[in-house]
Amino acid sequence: MKYLRRALKTSIELLLGVAVCMRHQENNLLIPERERGQAHKRRRTSEPIEIEDRLESLICRVGEKSTSSLESNLEGLAGVLEADLPNYKSKILRILCAVARLLPEKLTVYTTLVGLLNARNYNFGGEFVEAMIRQLKETLKNNLYSEAVYLVRFLSDLVNCHVIAAPSMVAMFENFVSVTQEEDVPQVRSDWFVYVVLSCLPWVGKELYEKKDVEMDRLLSQIEGYLKRRVKTHVPMLQVWTADKPHPQEEYLDCLWAQIQKLKKDRWQERHILRPYIAFDSVLCEALQHNLPPFTPPGHMPDAQYPMPRVIFRVFDYTDAPEGPVMPGSHSVERFVIEENLHCIIKTHWKERKTCAAQLLSYPGKNKIPLNYHIVEVIFGELFQLPSPPHIDVMYTTLLIELCKLQPGSLPQVLAQATEMLYMRLDTMNTTCIDRLINWFSHHLSNFQFRWSWDDWSDCLTVDLEKPKPKFVKEVLEKCMRLSYHQRIVDIVPPTFSALIPADPIFTYKYPDESASSLPGYPMSITVSNAIKNRASNEEILTVLKEVPNPNQEDDDDEGESFNPLKIDVFLQTLLNLAAKSFSHSFSALGKFHEILKTLANSDEGKLHLLKVLYEVWRNHPQMIAVLVDKLIRTQVVDCAAVANWLFSQDMAHEFTRLFIWEILHSTIRKMNKHVQKIQKELEEAKDKLEKQQHKRRDSGDDEDMDKNSEDEEGQLEEQIERLQEKVESAQSEQKNLFLVIFQRFIMLLTEHLVRCETGSVDISTPWYKNGIERLQQIFLMHHATIQQYMGTLENLLFTAELDHHILAVYQQFCALQL
């Protein structure tokens, strides 16, 4: 046995020419990230585990760069696995099912492998198919819809490898499409089943049509009927641009349908997909095929979370790649397959940007397509995806930087070209996407010494500075400054751009010196300043502040505890002035005088005024405002609703279109959401603990002492649960109130504008309005999961039929997203 093992080992190494060592573990995706680094520790463990790991490694690495051809590697691996089937069958099944689910970009490599195994061992083929069906049911039950797509696609490609009989595959598709006949289900459910069927056709359409053309025609016409009667209210909310030129932003099912139509017209000739099984046709066609068991799609469950609809992002067409291979047209199936594969690569490798970049750039078949253009388009498509990108924004920035490093001679130019094109189309770009573009572009520039041909964009200087283009440049420069310093920005832009340069982020003090002596708060500011410098206690300072006259007050007053704007003004201005040197100083200040601040701001008006003063002193340094507001919320000096009211107040109206306002608002909403989630989690944990306690008591028997103790504990837990329940309810009520405040303010502002325009017979579409209505959309999009809970209240109180239809449309589009 041992000799056989050694012989196998040598043959593996010979055949595949790969030094099998534990380093492979580091790239092995089936092992969780944390364990990969410890792979070397396993070297000394028992042989069977070694063999299993080696099998996993071999299977995962097949198809990658190798000295031998893919076909010979597959042949060799099939031989090795066949020999290992008697002892490691379940492990091999598990690995193959996993790669089908997790490595979709190598779909055809693994289907070929399964095909070869099936040809050598019919029973194994049958067991694999059964395992796949089980896995498919599991993924659907667990809302893992994108993985389910990959599994179905894998099964459909197995038809090409003679593992599954075509008629049984068609039958499965028919069952999927019959979901469109279901009533009272969300549209996104039937959407998904149609999407799965259509997205498999590039791989298997030809084969299925050859065997079952009548059934396929019927299937396609059923799909066509469904697509025609689908509701598409949601589409405008998901489009990156509001204009249809130069590229229409198509809904994803419409685009795919057009691509499949074209494929059908081309008689299902598809030339892009790599199909290793063709080389093995003589072997595979001898194999016996299996029938898929009849698969009924699981019924709709109320907690099912189907994928949201998407819009296909296009920025390039075939005229944009100046030399080299031509980009496939937007309705060609090649475009779909390429984009799908690139999305899969990013999905698999997004956590390791170097690997991801390398994998993207070594895309098979790259010589026939303008790969750099596809990559850039796919990456931007994900970055701008609405409601939110599939992965964290900063990943895309570093991925693009990595790609530029690997292809310094070609990719930066494509990226620059794309940036230029995005700039040109800013006028119709969705505000949320512009935000992301600003963040991406400034971060990218900061990695390349801020080098950019700003003069190319001097057209933005000739228009109203509130228009999208100059606004974009202004916000980019502000973000660039945050990543460097003011003088740097002054140096990098031409002098003509001086109007767009951000303000020097300095503190603006109301009481700097004698020149302010006429102001009512001036003398007190000196006193307070000295008190702080002399390390007076909080009580002492409060006593000092009592002397501040209240401009609002009647003569017969109480302790002076009511809202005194001048007191707040004097104290906060003085304190922040002393602490203006850095973030750390300001945080220290807020921390040390927390009690005083809480006292001063113990009413709604107080909180509002506090924020107003904060803005006044730091209006040139939006970043500082944001971090101080964050601290004030976290230390409960102000609450979230106060911040929302402040941002929408008349005093801040002139800043309403600036990016920092919305960053503060969204950060505030996020803090509120996290707070609620945290308490809910505490409640769940306490409930679990109680349940465990109760189980223990039941199982432990009749020990009197134990009983008494555990009863006490249970009583304590129940009390705790009650308290936490109250906490959750009050937090949720605060959260609901926050959203109500925000939406109410939006409605007031937007309605005012619309009414004014109507009475003045002026066009409503000013830059301000576009910003405003899209910011409202943004609230829905960025916090859709939380807002879903409060739909009933929103509909009853705010988004009623009496609302202006422009505003109501946003609400209706949002509702349509999950229907």
Place this chain on the structure above:
Amino acid sequence: ASQQLDTFSSTALKLSLCSRVGKFDGKKTERQCVAHKIYVKKHIIDIFSVLIFLIVYHKRSPRVGKFTEDILLNFLKFSNFFCHCEQVHELFSKSGDVKRIIIGLDKIKKTACGFCFVEYYTRGDAEHAMRFINGTRLDDRIIRTDWDAGFKEGRQFGRGKSGGQVRDEYRQDYDPARGGYGKLAQQHRPTEVRNSF
């Protein structure tokens, strides 16, 4: 015992950082960084890259509080001594909400000497920083991040003999943003001048 952390400027008014780093629900939290679980990666001391960071993740011990708060510190070293808290905050906020930044100081001069700790609220955010901010540039210099074993008072000071970072003791090249030559090289230079005649 609550710890006071002085701010880092030797010139401006010294304001003491209150020990009450407020939690969202207003509970008092002492800055007791009890390391329950420590992930410590090997230092990546790379002579050619400019920065070394350490990131820390430590869970509050169950003895201390009812709730666990993930406190994560990125300890990062700058190449440029003049990097400011604000730039660091802006950059590291891209991977999640930053809780706190502590600038590393020269032990003797008490000025910034090119490293700092960045603390997050959750482990996931620190992981994102390791994945996507590590190895990119801040102020034109590559920065590196690594896991750290927890910030304790006193760790913000450089441990080189001259008060700055250890790597600046041995640096041979001239880097104006890092105070000129390395400390050892500076000691040797007078000899060279004498020999030039």
